[in-house]
Amino acid sequence: xxxxxxxxxxxxxxxxxxxxxxxxxxxxxxxxxxxxxxxxxxxxxxxxxxxxxxxxxxxxxxxxxxxxxxxxxxxxxxxxxxxxxxxxxxxxxxxxxxxxxxxxxxxxxxxxxxxxxxxxxxxxxxxxxxxxxxxxxxxxxxxxxxxxxxxxxxxxxxxxxxxxxxxxxxxxxxxxxxxxxxxxxxxxxxxxxxxxxxxxxxxxxxxxxxxxxxxxxxxxxxxxxxxxxxxxxxxxxxxxxxxxx
Amino acid sequence: xxxxxxxxxxxxxxxxxxxxxxxxxxxxxxxxxxxxxxxxxxxxxxxxxxxxxxxxxxxxxxxxxxxxxxxxxxxxxxxxxxxxxxxxxxxxxxxxxxxxxxxxxxxxxxxxxxxxxxxxxxxxxxxxxxxxxxxxxxxxxxxxxxxxxxxxxxxxxxxxxxxxxxxxxxxxxxxxxxxxxxxxxxxxxxxxxxxxxxxxxxxxxxxxxxxxxxxxxxxxxxxxxxxxxxxxxxxxxxxxxxxxx
Numbered sequence: 001x002x003x004x005x006x007x008x009x010x011x012x013x014x015x016x017x018x019x020x021x022x023x024x025x026x027x028x029x030x031x032x033x034x035x036x037x038x039x040x041x042x043x044x045x046x047x048x049x050x051x052x053x054x055x056x057x058x059x060x061x062x063x064x065x066x067x068x069x070x071x072x073x074x075x076x077x078x079x080x081x082x083x084x085x086x087x088x089x090x091x092x093x094x095x096x097x098x099x100x101x102x103x104x105x106x107x108x109x110x111x112x113x114x115x116x117x118x119x120x121x122x123x124x125x126x127x128x129x130x131x132x133x134x135x136x137x138x139x140x141x142x143x144x145x146x147x148x149x150x151x152x153x154x155x156x157x158x159x160x161x162x163x164x165x166x167x168x169x170x171x172x173x174x175x176x177x178x179x180x181x182x183x184x185x186x187x188x189x190x191x192x193x194x195x196x197x198x199x200x201x202x203x204x205x206x207x208x209x210x211x212x213x214x215x216x217x218x219x220x221x222x223x224x225x226x227x228x229x230x231x232x233x234x235x236x237x238x239x240x241x242x243x244x245x
Numbered sequence: 246x247x248x249x250x251x252x253x254x255x256x257x258x259x260x261x262x263x264x265x266x267x268x269x270x271x272x273x274x275x276x277x278x279x280x281x282x283x284x285x286x287x288x289x290x291x292x293x294x295x296x297x298x299x300x301x302x303x304x305x306x307x308x309x310x311x312x313x314x315x316x317x318x319x320x321x322x323x324x325x326x327x328x329x330x331x332x333x334x335x336x337x338x339x340x341x342x343x344x345x346x347x348x349x350x351x352x353x354x355x356x357x358x359x360x361x362x363x364x365x366x367x368x369x370x371x372x373x374x375x376x377x378x379x380x381x382x383x384x385x386x387x388x389x390x391x392x393x394x395x396x397x398x399x400x401x402x403x404x405x406x407x408x409x410x411x412x413x414x415x416x417x418x419x420x421x422x423x424x425x426x427x428x429x430x431x432x433x434x435x436x437x438x439x440x441x442x443x444x445x446x447x448x449x450x451x452x453x454x455x456x457x458x459x460x461x462x463x464x465x466x467x468x469x470x471x472x473x474x475x476x477x478x479x480x481x482x483x484x485x486x487x488x489x490x
Protein backbone atom coordinates (compact mmCIF):
# COMPACT_ATOMS: atom_id res chain seq x y z
CA UNK A 1 0.00 0.00 0.00
CA UNK A 2 1.57 3.29 -1.03
CA UNK A 3 1.71 6.24 1.41
CA UNK A 4 -1.16 8.11 -0.30
CA UNK A 5 -3.55 5.18 -0.01
CA UNK A 6 -2.33 4.61 3.53
CA UNK A 7 -3.10 8.24 4.32
CA UNK A 8 -6.59 8.01 2.79
CA UNK A 9 -7.35 4.90 4.81
CA UNK A 10 -6.30 6.49 8.08
CA UNK A 11 -8.85 9.32 7.90
CA UNK A 12 -10.87 10.15 10.96
CA UNK A 13 -12.80 13.28 11.85
CA UNK A 14 -11.02 15.64 14.22
CA UNK A 15 -13.17 17.75 16.53
CA UNK A 16 -10.53 19.02 18.97
CA UNK A 17 -7.74 21.25 17.74
CA UNK A 18 -4.61 22.82 19.20
CA UNK A 19 -4.15 26.59 19.09
CA UNK A 20 -1.62 26.30 16.30
CA UNK A 21 -2.66 28.12 13.15
CA UNK A 22 -2.27 26.68 9.67
CA UNK A 23 0.35 28.76 7.79
CA UNK A 24 -1.26 30.86 5.06
CA UNK A 25 0.81 29.45 2.20
CA UNK A 26 -0.22 25.95 3.22
CA UNK A 27 -3.87 26.98 3.51
CA UNK A 28 -3.74 28.38 -0.02
CA UNK A 29 -2.08 25.20 -1.27
CA UNK A 30 -5.01 23.20 0.14
CA UNK A 31 -7.53 25.38 -1.68
CA UNK A 32 -5.63 25.14 -4.96
CA UNK A 33 -5.50 21.36 -4.54
CA UNK A 34 -9.28 21.51 -4.12
CA UNK A 35 -9.68 23.46 -7.32
CA UNK A 36 -7.69 20.82 -9.20
CA UNK A 37 -10.41 18.20 -8.64
CA UNK A 38 -12.52 17.11 -11.59
CA UNK A 39 -15.43 19.44 -12.35
CA UNK A 40 -18.47 18.76 -14.52
CA UNK A 41 -17.95 20.38 -17.96
CA UNK A 42 -15.32 22.63 -16.34
CA UNK A 43 -18.13 24.62 -14.67
CA UNK A 44 -16.38 24.81 -11.24
CA UNK A 45 -19.75 25.27 -9.59
CA UNK A 46 -18.54 26.19 -6.11
CA UNK A 47 -17.45 28.97 -3.82
CA UNK A 48 -15.86 28.74 -0.41
CA UNK A 49 -16.60 31.22 2.35
CA UNK A 50 -13.61 31.37 4.65
CA UNK A 51 -15.13 32.57 7.91
CA UNK A 52 -12.50 34.48 9.88
CA UNK A 53 -14.49 36.90 12.05
CA UNK A 54 -14.77 35.26 15.49
CA UNK A 55 -18.32 36.57 16.05
CA UNK A 56 -19.50 34.92 12.83
CA UNK A 57 -17.81 31.67 13.73
CA UNK A 58 -19.51 31.70 17.12
CA UNK A 59 -22.88 32.28 15.43
CA UNK A 60 -22.24 29.47 12.95
CA UNK A 61 -21.21 27.12 15.77
CA UNK A 62 -24.66 27.72 17.27
CA UNK A 63 -26.57 27.59 13.98
CA UNK A 64 -24.94 24.23 13.20
CA UNK A 65 -26.41 22.78 16.37
CA UNK A 66 -23.80 23.69 18.98
CA UNK A 67 -20.50 22.55 17.49
CA UNK A 68 -17.81 24.52 19.35
CA UNK A 69 -14.95 23.31 17.09
CA UNK A 70 -16.37 25.58 14.38
CA UNK A 71 -15.14 28.45 16.53
CA UNK A 72 -12.03 26.67 17.88
CA UNK A 73 -10.44 25.35 14.69
CA UNK A 74 -7.65 27.15 12.86
CA UNK A 75 -9.86 27.71 9.81
CA UNK A 76 -13.52 27.24 9.13
CA UNK A 77 -14.86 26.97 5.59
CA UNK A 78 -18.40 26.94 4.29
CA UNK A 79 -18.54 25.09 0.98
CA UNK A 80 -21.20 26.49 -1.29
CA UNK A 81 -22.69 25.05 -4.45
CA UNK A 82 -22.52 28.03 -6.79
CA UNK A 83 -24.54 28.17 -10.00
CA UNK A 84 -24.36 31.96 -10.09
CA UNK A 85 -20.84 32.59 -11.37
CA UNK A 86 -21.05 30.28 -14.36
CA UNK A 87 -24.58 31.19 -15.42
CA UNK A 88 -23.79 34.90 -15.02
CA UNK A 89 -20.70 34.40 -17.20
CA UNK A 90 -22.74 32.64 -19.88
CA UNK A 91 -25.30 35.42 -19.69
CA UNK A 92 -22.69 38.14 -20.07
CA UNK A 93 -21.41 36.21 -23.12
CA UNK A 94 -24.88 36.53 -24.64
CA UNK A 95 -26.66 33.33 -23.60
CA UNK A 96 -30.35 33.28 -22.75
CA UNK A 97 -29.80 31.31 -19.58
CA UNK A 98 -32.04 28.64 -18.03
CA UNK A 99 -31.53 28.27 -14.29
CA UNK A 100 -32.99 26.11 -11.55
CA UNK A 101 -32.85 22.67 -13.15
CA UNK A 102 -32.57 19.66 -10.83
CA UNK A 103 -29.46 18.73 -12.80
CA UNK A 104 -27.86 22.02 -11.74
CA UNK A 105 -28.41 21.15 -8.10
CA UNK A 106 -26.69 17.80 -8.64
CA UNK A 107 -23.80 19.18 -10.68
CA UNK A 108 -23.07 21.95 -8.20
CA UNK A 109 -23.40 19.72 -5.13
CA UNK A 110 -21.12 17.06 -6.62
CA UNK A 111 -18.56 19.61 -7.89
CA UNK A 112 -18.46 21.10 -4.41
CA UNK A 113 -17.98 17.73 -2.73
CA UNK A 114 -15.17 16.64 -5.07
CA UNK A 115 -13.32 19.90 -4.42
CA UNK A 116 -13.83 19.65 -0.67
CA UNK A 117 -12.52 16.09 -0.54
CA UNK A 118 -9.35 17.15 -2.33
CA UNK A 119 -8.91 19.87 0.28
CA UNK A 120 -9.41 17.25 3.01
CA UNK A 121 -6.77 15.00 1.46
CA UNK A 122 -4.33 17.88 0.97
CA UNK A 123 -4.83 18.98 4.57
CA UNK A 124 -4.27 15.50 6.01
CA UNK A 125 -1.11 15.15 3.92
CA UNK A 126 0.28 17.99 6.04
CA UNK A 127 -0.87 16.58 9.38
CA UNK A 128 -3.88 18.88 9.50
CA UNK A 129 -7.10 17.33 10.79
CA UNK A 130 -10.62 18.18 9.76
CA UNK A 131 -14.27 17.44 10.14
CA UNK A 132 -17.10 18.06 7.75
CA UNK A 133 -20.05 19.98 9.20
CA UNK A 134 -23.35 18.85 7.70
CA UNK A 135 -25.03 20.80 10.52
CA UNK A 136 -24.62 23.88 8.35
CA UNK A 137 -27.87 22.66 6.73
CA UNK A 138 -29.72 22.83 10.09
CA UNK A 139 -30.38 26.51 9.49
CA UNK A 140 -29.34 27.14 5.90
CA UNK A 141 -31.41 30.29 5.49
CA UNK A 142 -29.78 31.96 8.52
CA UNK A 143 -26.35 30.75 7.39
CA UNK A 144 -26.98 32.17 3.92
CA UNK A 145 -28.06 35.49 5.37
CA UNK A 146 -25.00 35.71 7.62
CA UNK A 147 -22.64 34.89 4.73
CA UNK A 148 -24.65 37.09 2.33
CA UNK A 149 -25.08 34.28 -0.17
CA UNK A 150 -26.93 35.40 -3.29
CA UNK A 151 -29.50 33.37 -5.20
CA UNK A 152 -28.16 30.30 -7.02
CA UNK A 153 -25.65 29.69 -4.24
CA UNK A 154 -26.36 27.39 -1.28
CA UNK A 155 -24.25 26.16 1.64
CA UNK A 156 -23.70 22.41 1.26
CA UNK A 157 -21.52 21.76 4.31
CA UNK A 158 -18.79 23.30 6.41
CA UNK A 159 -15.31 22.09 7.24
CA UNK A 160 -13.17 22.71 10.33
CA UNK A 161 -9.43 22.56 9.74
CA UNK A 162 -6.64 22.57 12.32
CA UNK A 163 -3.91 20.61 14.04
CA UNK A 164 -5.39 17.64 15.94
CA UNK A 165 -5.54 17.72 19.71
CA UNK A 166 -7.02 14.22 19.83
CA UNK A 167 -6.20 10.89 18.21
CA UNK A 168 -9.49 9.10 17.64
CA UNK A 169 -9.50 5.62 16.17
CA UNK A 170 -10.35 5.06 12.53
CA UNK A 171 -14.05 4.18 12.37
CA UNK A 172 -14.90 0.89 10.63
CA UNK A 173 -16.67 0.86 7.28
CA UNK A 174 -19.18 -1.53 5.76
CA UNK A 175 -17.62 -4.66 4.25
CA UNK A 176 -16.38 -4.01 0.73
CA UNK A 177 -18.74 -6.67 -0.65
CA UNK A 178 -21.63 -4.68 0.68
CA UNK A 179 -20.94 -1.55 -1.35
CA UNK A 180 -19.17 -3.00 -4.41
CA UNK A 181 -21.39 -5.00 -6.73
CA UNK A 182 -20.52 -6.71 -10.00
CA UNK A 183 -22.63 -5.83 -13.04
CA UNK A 184 -25.94 -5.64 -11.19
CA UNK A 185 -27.30 -4.33 -7.93
CA UNK A 186 -28.21 -7.23 -5.72
CA UNK A 187 -28.62 -7.11 -2.00
CA UNK A 188 -29.60 -10.62 -1.07
CA UNK A 189 -26.65 -10.78 1.35
CA UNK A 190 -27.29 -7.28 2.65
CA UNK A 191 -29.04 -8.18 5.91
CA UNK A 192 -26.34 -10.69 6.84
CA UNK A 193 -23.55 -8.23 5.98
CA UNK A 194 -25.21 -5.49 8.00
CA UNK A 195 -25.61 -7.93 10.93
CA UNK A 196 -21.89 -8.65 10.86
CA UNK A 197 -21.14 -4.94 10.58
CA UNK A 198 -23.47 -4.22 13.50
CA UNK A 199 -21.42 -6.60 15.64
CA UNK A 200 -18.20 -4.95 14.51
CA UNK A 201 -19.60 -1.49 15.29
CA UNK A 202 -20.79 -2.65 18.71
CA UNK A 203 -17.22 -3.72 19.55
CA UNK A 204 -15.90 -0.42 18.18
CA UNK A 205 -18.32 1.69 20.25
CA UNK A 206 -17.61 -0.36 23.40
CA UNK A 207 -13.85 -0.17 23.04
CA UNK A 208 -13.10 3.22 21.55
CA UNK A 209 -11.26 5.76 23.67
CA UNK A 210 -13.89 8.50 23.82
CA UNK A 211 -17.63 8.27 24.62
CA UNK A 212 -18.13 4.53 24.85
CA UNK A 213 -21.63 3.22 24.23
CA UNK A 214 -23.43 -0.03 23.63
CA UNK A 215 -25.02 0.30 20.22
CA UNK A 216 -24.76 -0.77 16.59
CA UNK A 217 -24.76 0.81 13.15
CA UNK A 218 -28.43 -0.01 12.59
CA UNK A 219 -29.41 1.34 16.02
CA UNK A 220 -27.51 4.56 15.39
CA UNK A 221 -29.37 5.03 12.09
CA UNK A 222 -32.85 4.71 13.60
CA UNK A 223 -33.27 8.27 14.93
CA UNK A 224 -31.88 9.64 11.63
CA UNK A 225 -34.64 8.07 9.60
CA UNK A 226 -37.67 8.14 11.88
CA UNK A 227 -38.07 11.90 11.56
CA UNK A 228 -38.37 14.19 8.58
CA UNK A 229 -34.73 15.24 8.56
CA UNK A 230 -34.16 18.90 7.70
CA UNK A 231 -37.67 19.29 6.24
CA UNK A 232 -36.86 22.91 5.32
CA UNK A 233 -34.31 21.92 2.65
CA UNK A 234 -36.73 21.70 -0.25
CA UNK A 235 -38.31 25.11 0.30
CA UNK A 236 -34.97 26.63 1.20
CA UNK A 237 -33.38 25.45 -2.04
CA UNK A 238 -36.34 26.59 -4.11
CA UNK A 239 -36.26 30.01 -2.44
CA UNK A 240 -32.59 30.36 -3.36
CA UNK A 241 -33.14 29.61 -7.03
CA UNK A 242 -32.51 25.87 -6.94
CA UNK A 243 -36.04 25.22 -8.07
CA UNK A 244 -35.44 21.58 -9.05
CA UNK A 245 -37.26 21.96 -12.35
CA UNK B 246 4.59 21.45 -1.89
CA UNK B 247 4.47 17.86 -0.68
CA UNK B 248 4.05 14.95 -3.13
CA UNK B 249 0.38 14.41 -2.26
CA UNK B 250 -0.57 18.02 -2.98
CA UNK B 251 1.58 17.90 -6.10
CA UNK B 252 -0.31 14.82 -7.22
CA UNK B 253 -3.69 16.44 -6.56
CA UNK B 254 -2.69 19.52 -8.54
CA UNK B 255 -1.59 17.49 -11.55
CA UNK B 256 -4.98 15.86 -12.11
CA UNK B 257 -6.36 15.72 -15.62
CA UNK B 258 -9.07 13.54 -17.09
CA UNK B 259 -7.84 10.56 -19.08
CA UNK B 260 -10.01 9.33 -21.94
CA UNK B 261 -7.56 7.03 -23.73
CA UNK B 262 -6.21 3.96 -21.98
CA UNK B 263 -3.67 1.23 -22.73
CA UNK B 264 -4.76 -2.41 -22.69
CA UNK B 265 -3.05 -2.98 -19.36
CA UNK B 266 -5.44 -4.11 -16.63
CA UNK B 267 -5.36 -2.76 -13.10
CA UNK B 268 -4.27 -5.59 -10.75
CA UNK B 269 -7.17 -6.78 -8.60
CA UNK B 270 -5.46 -6.15 -5.27
CA UNK B 271 -4.81 -2.57 -6.32
CA UNK B 272 -8.38 -2.11 -7.53
CA UNK B 273 -9.64 -3.28 -4.15
CA UNK B 274 -7.24 -0.95 -2.37
CA UNK B 275 -8.75 1.96 -4.35
CA UNK B 276 -12.27 1.00 -3.29
CA UNK B 277 -11.26 0.67 0.35
CA UNK B 278 -9.61 4.08 0.17
CA UNK B 279 -12.92 5.38 -1.16
CA UNK B 280 -14.80 3.87 1.76
CA UNK B 281 -12.47 5.65 4.18
CA UNK B 282 -13.75 9.08 3.11
CA UNK B 283 -15.92 11.03 5.52
CA UNK B 284 -19.59 10.06 5.44
CA UNK B 285 -22.55 11.94 6.85
CA UNK B 286 -23.54 10.42 10.24
CA UNK B 287 -21.68 7.25 9.20
CA UNK B 288 -24.54 6.42 6.78
CA UNK B 289 -22.24 5.41 3.88
CA UNK B 290 -25.02 6.19 1.45
CA UNK B 291 -23.47 4.71 -1.68
CA UNK B 292 -23.01 1.63 -3.78
CA UNK B 293 -20.68 1.06 -6.68
CA UNK B 294 -21.63 -1.08 -9.65
CA UNK B 295 -18.47 -2.48 -11.19
CA UNK B 296 -19.51 -3.16 -14.76
CA UNK B 297 -17.43 -6.03 -16.13
CA UNK B 298 -19.60 -7.60 -18.83
CA UNK B 299 -18.39 -6.16 -22.17
CA UNK B 300 -21.92 -6.01 -23.62
CA UNK B 301 -23.13 -3.89 -20.72
CA UNK B 302 -20.15 -1.59 -21.00
CA UNK B 303 -20.87 -1.12 -24.70
CA UNK B 304 -24.49 -0.28 -23.92
CA UNK B 305 -23.46 2.18 -21.20
CA UNK B 306 -20.95 3.83 -23.58
CA UNK B 307 -23.90 4.52 -25.90
CA UNK B 308 -26.34 5.54 -23.16
CA UNK B 309 -23.79 8.04 -21.84
CA UNK B 310 -23.78 9.80 -25.20
CA UNK B 311 -21.17 7.82 -27.13
CA UNK B 312 -18.16 7.68 -24.85
CA UNK B 313 -16.07 4.72 -26.10
CA UNK B 314 -13.60 4.86 -23.18
CA UNK B 315 -16.39 3.44 -21.00
CA UNK B 316 -15.86 0.21 -22.93
CA UNK B 317 -12.09 0.60 -23.41
CA UNK B 318 -10.92 1.36 -19.87
CA UNK B 319 -9.57 -1.28 -17.51
CA UNK B 320 -12.48 -0.80 -15.11
CA UNK B 321 -15.74 1.07 -15.29
CA UNK B 322 -17.67 2.01 -12.18
CA UNK B 323 -21.13 3.46 -11.76
CA UNK B 324 -21.34 5.38 -8.50
CA UNK B 325 -24.80 5.24 -7.00
CA UNK B 326 -26.31 7.28 -4.23
CA UNK B 327 -27.88 4.58 -2.06
CA UNK B 328 -30.51 5.37 0.55
CA UNK B 329 -31.81 1.82 0.49
CA UNK B 330 -29.22 -0.05 2.56
CA UNK B 331 -29.24 2.32 5.53
CA UNK B 332 -33.00 2.88 5.66
CA UNK B 333 -33.62 -0.86 5.28
CA UNK B 334 -31.19 -1.48 8.16
CA UNK B 335 -32.98 1.05 10.35
CA UNK B 336 -36.30 -0.54 9.42
CA UNK B 337 -35.07 -4.03 10.29
CA UNK B 338 -33.93 -2.59 13.63
CA UNK B 339 -37.51 -1.48 14.26
CA UNK B 340 -37.63 2.10 13.00
CA UNK B 341 -40.70 3.53 11.29
CA UNK B 342 -38.69 4.99 8.44
CA UNK B 343 -39.30 8.23 6.52
CA UNK B 344 -37.80 8.20 3.04
CA UNK B 345 -37.61 10.63 0.14
CA UNK B 346 -36.54 13.81 1.91
CA UNK B 347 -34.59 16.37 -0.13
CA UNK B 348 -31.94 16.13 2.57
CA UNK B 349 -31.51 12.42 1.76
CA UNK B 350 -30.81 13.25 -1.87
CA UNK B 351 -28.11 15.70 -0.76
CA UNK B 352 -26.56 13.42 1.84
CA UNK B 353 -26.38 10.47 -0.52
CA UNK B 354 -25.08 12.49 -3.47
CA UNK B 355 -22.38 14.15 -1.34
CA UNK B 356 -21.38 10.88 0.37
CA UNK B 357 -21.03 9.28 -3.06
CA UNK B 358 -18.91 12.14 -4.40
CA UNK B 359 -16.54 12.16 -1.40
CA UNK B 360 -15.98 8.44 -1.75
CA UNK B 361 -15.44 8.66 -5.51
CA UNK B 362 -12.89 11.43 -5.14
CA UNK B 363 -10.91 9.33 -2.69
CA UNK B 364 -10.91 6.52 -5.25
CA UNK B 365 -9.70 8.99 -7.89
CA UNK B 366 -6.85 10.14 -5.64
CA UNK B 367 -5.91 6.57 -4.72
CA UNK B 368 -5.91 5.57 -8.40
CA UNK B 369 -3.73 8.49 -9.48
CA UNK B 370 -1.29 7.70 -6.68
CA UNK B 371 -0.62 4.44 -8.54
CA UNK B 372 -0.31 6.02 -11.99
CA UNK B 373 -3.84 5.06 -12.96
CA UNK B 374 -5.82 7.66 -14.89
CA UNK B 375 -9.52 8.29 -14.79
CA UNK B 376 -12.41 10.36 -15.99
CA UNK B 377 -15.74 10.99 -14.38
CA UNK B 378 -18.75 10.27 -16.59
CA UNK B 379 -21.62 12.66 -15.87
CA UNK B 380 -23.19 11.38 -19.10
CA UNK B 381 -24.54 8.49 -17.04
CA UNK B 382 -27.34 10.95 -16.21
CA UNK B 383 -28.27 11.33 -19.90
CA UNK B 384 -30.40 8.21 -19.68
CA UNK B 385 -30.57 7.41 -15.98
CA UNK B 386 -33.73 5.31 -16.22
CA UNK B 387 -32.19 3.01 -18.84
CA UNK B 388 -28.94 2.86 -16.87
CA UNK B 389 -30.88 1.96 -13.72
CA UNK B 390 -32.76 -0.75 -15.54
CA UNK B 391 -29.58 -2.25 -17.01
CA UNK B 392 -27.87 -2.26 -13.60
CA UNK B 393 -31.06 -3.40 -11.85
CA UNK B 394 -30.97 -0.52 -9.40
CA UNK B 395 -33.80 -0.69 -6.87
CA UNK B 396 -35.77 2.26 -5.53
CA UNK B 397 -33.84 4.67 -3.29
CA UNK B 398 -30.69 4.14 -5.37
CA UNK B 399 -29.74 6.38 -8.29
CA UNK B 400 -26.68 6.55 -10.56
CA UNK B 401 -24.84 9.83 -9.88
CA UNK B 402 -21.93 9.45 -12.28
CA UNK B 403 -19.57 6.88 -13.74
CA UNK B 404 -15.80 6.61 -13.65
CA UNK B 405 -13.39 5.06 -16.16
CA UNK B 406 -10.14 3.79 -14.68
CA UNK B 407 -7.05 2.58 -16.53
CA UNK B 408 -3.45 3.24 -17.44
CA UNK B 409 -3.16 6.45 -19.49
CA UNK B 410 -2.43 6.25 -23.19
CA UNK B 411 -2.38 10.03 -23.48
CA UNK B 412 -0.76 12.87 -21.56
CA UNK B 413 -3.15 15.83 -21.70
CA UNK B 414 -2.14 19.12 -20.11
CA UNK B 415 -3.57 20.14 -16.76
CA UNK B 416 -6.57 22.37 -17.45
CA UNK B 417 -6.48 25.81 -15.80
CA UNK B 418 -8.84 26.69 -12.98
CA UNK B 419 -10.53 29.94 -12.00
CA UNK B 420 -8.32 32.28 -10.00
CA UNK B 421 -8.30 31.39 -6.33
CA UNK B 422 -9.71 34.82 -5.43
CA UNK B 423 -12.74 34.03 -7.53
CA UNK B 424 -13.81 30.98 -5.54
CA UNK B 425 -12.41 31.79 -2.06
CA UNK B 426 -14.19 34.61 -0.25
CA UNK B 427 -13.53 35.99 3.21
CA UNK B 428 -16.48 36.14 5.62
CA UNK B 429 -19.05 37.14 3.01
CA UNK B 430 -19.98 36.29 -0.53
CA UNK B 431 -19.16 39.21 -2.74
CA UNK B 432 -18.67 39.07 -6.47
CA UNK B 433 -17.97 42.67 -7.43
CA UNK B 434 -14.71 41.55 -9.07
CA UNK B 435 -16.29 38.51 -10.64
CA UNK B 436 -16.75 39.85 -14.18
CA UNK B 437 -13.15 41.08 -14.31
CA UNK B 438 -11.81 37.79 -12.92
CA UNK B 439 -13.86 35.80 -15.41
CA UNK B 440 -12.59 38.05 -18.23
CA UNK B 441 -9.01 37.30 -17.23
CA UNK B 442 -9.83 33.61 -16.96
CA UNK B 443 -11.49 33.68 -20.39
CA UNK B 444 -8.24 34.99 -21.85
CA UNK B 445 -6.26 32.30 -20.07
CA UNK B 446 -8.65 29.60 -21.33
CA UNK B 447 -8.43 30.97 -24.89
CA UNK B 448 -4.66 30.55 -24.77
CA UNK B 449 -5.07 27.07 -23.30
CA UNK B 450 -7.54 25.94 -25.98
CA UNK B 451 -5.37 27.39 -28.76
CA UNK B 452 -2.17 25.79 -27.53
CA UNK B 453 -3.16 22.45 -26.07
CA UNK B 454 -2.00 19.30 -27.80
CA UNK B 455 -5.36 17.78 -28.71
CA UNK B 456 -8.40 19.38 -30.40
CA UNK B 457 -7.35 23.03 -30.56
CA UNK B 458 -10.11 25.60 -30.72
CA UNK B 459 -10.63 29.32 -30.41
CA UNK B 460 -12.98 29.78 -27.50
CA UNK B 461 -13.22 30.86 -23.87
CA UNK B 462 -14.66 29.55 -20.62
CA UNK B 463 -17.75 31.75 -20.91
CA UNK B 464 -18.32 30.73 -24.53
CA UNK B 465 -18.02 27.06 -23.63
CA UNK B 466 -20.63 27.50 -20.90
CA UNK B 467 -23.26 29.06 -23.17
CA UNK B 468 -24.67 25.87 -24.75
CA UNK B 469 -24.74 24.25 -21.30
CA UNK B 470 -27.09 26.86 -19.91
CA UNK B 471 -29.30 27.84 -22.85
CA UNK B 472 -31.16 24.55 -22.81
CA UNK B 473 -33.00 22.69 -20.09
CA UNK B 474 -30.18 20.35 -19.27
CA UNK B 475 -31.28 16.78 -18.45
CA UNK B 476 -34.90 17.84 -17.89
CA UNK B 477 -35.79 14.25 -16.99
CA UNK B 478 -33.79 14.32 -13.75
CA UNK B 479 -36.57 15.57 -11.49
CA UNK B 480 -39.14 13.01 -12.58
CA UNK B 481 -36.53 10.29 -12.74
CA UNK B 482 -35.43 10.92 -9.15
CA UNK B 483 -39.02 11.10 -7.92
CA UNK B 484 -39.85 7.84 -9.69
CA UNK B 485 -36.93 6.16 -7.93
CA UNK B 486 -38.03 7.22 -4.46
CA UNK B 487 -36.00 10.42 -4.21
CA UNK B 488 -39.16 12.45 -3.92
CA UNK B 489 -37.48 15.61 -2.66
CA UNK B 490 -40.00 16.12 0.12
